[in-house]
């Protein structure tokens with residue numbers, strides 16, 4: 001699958017750094033929610049779900065974390081370890097997060113409020129839904 005990283009402009013000098021995130025400027029969606037994940041134990045796997053509609057941008061503002069992403073075409077690993085790198089998480093992408101460094105703070109911007117019904121938490125169900133969507137796209141293209 002195609003991995004979309006967003007390089008965020010750094011402002012600053014030897015005295016310190018600053019990065020700004022702005023709706024429809026360097027963040028390609030309307031920002032309706034921000035959450036952050038921290039104090040995750042190193043042996044913990046988080047995520048293990050996909051979203052039917054949600055778009056998100058993840059930034060490891062401190063430390064590092066590994067993402068496994070799968071849009072139905074097979075898993076790809078992505079390491080986030082740079083506060084100036086954003087990782088786009090599109091709709092219908094299965095994600096698992098692991099190898100959190102002890103100091104990791106992962107900030108996530110989202111284009112929708114929290115909605116439990118948008119989650120697909122069963123991988124087999126995700127594959128069924130994503131294969132169905134791909135089939136319909138193929139049919140529409142014919």
Ligand code: TYD
Pocket residue numbers: 033035037046047048114
């Ligand atoms: P969850 O999405 O399962 O996080 P992870 O996959 O990283 O473990 O969310 C964990 C808990 O936090 C769950 O009880 C739902 C709650 N939550 C909110 O209340 N608001 C939010 O925006 C998010 C992302 C989670």
